[in-house]
Amino acid sequence: RRQATEYSTSSSDEEFEPKPSLTHKAKRAIRKRRKLEKETKQLIKQEELKRLHKAQAVQRQLEELEERQRALEIFGVKLERELRGEADSGTKDENQMLHEWFELVMEKNKLMRYESELLIIAQELELEDHQSRLEQKLREKMAIDGKSK
Numbered sequence: 001r002r003q004a005t006e007y008s009t010s011s012s013d014e015e016f017e018p019k020p021s022l023t024h025k026a027k028r029a030i031r032k033r034r035k036l037e038k039e040t041k042q043l044i045k046q047e048e049l050k051r052l053h054k055a056q057a058v059q060r061q062l063e064e065l066e067e068r069q070r071a072l073e074i075f076g077v078k079l080e081r082e083l084r085g086e087a088d089s090g091t092k093d094e095n096q097m098l099h100e101w102f103e104l105v106m107e108k109n110k111l112m113r114y115e116s117e118l119l120i121i122a123q124e125l126e127l128e129d130h131q132s133r134l135e136q137k138l139r140e141k142m143a144i145d146g147k148s149k
Contacts, residue, residue, distance in 0.1 A: 040139075047132065055125050058118050065115050069108065076104050 081087040083097050 044132065044136065048129070051125050051129055051132075055122065058122050058125070062115065062118050062122075065111055065118070069111055069115075072104060072108050072111070076101075076108070079104065 078087065079097060079101055082092065083094070083101065
């Protein structure tokens with residue numbers, strides 16, 4: 001008897017009743033939330049694309065910078081040999097060669113500073129990308145129901 005009563009009470013008629021549909025306000029809130037999520041995803045994609053383009057530009061500039069530094073290095077070696085008298089300096093006098101040498105050193109220092117700036121920008125982009133991914137993970141975790149948390 002006891003089992004039969006427990007069985008009969010567990011399958012009550014309440015479980016089979018149709019659930020009332022969501023109210024108009026609830027439906028509107030769900031639509032609004034979905035629209036907001038969609039807009040947020042689009043905004044995130046746009047930000048990622050901006051970072052990607054900027055990172056590509058930085059990479060191109062670093063490559064160009066490296067080529068200029070190589071050219072300066074080659075010219076510097078040639079000029080150094082001329083200053084030491086190891087190579088034929090032609091009609092150049094020593095003062096002119098020293099002037100060129102110092103300009104070369106200044107240009108090289110300028111390029112090294114620029115390279116440092118580009119590397120800092122690249123690191124900043126990397127950190128922004130990491131932050132964006134962490135924010136996305138946080139949004140996903142915050143969207144989980146209270147019961148599932």
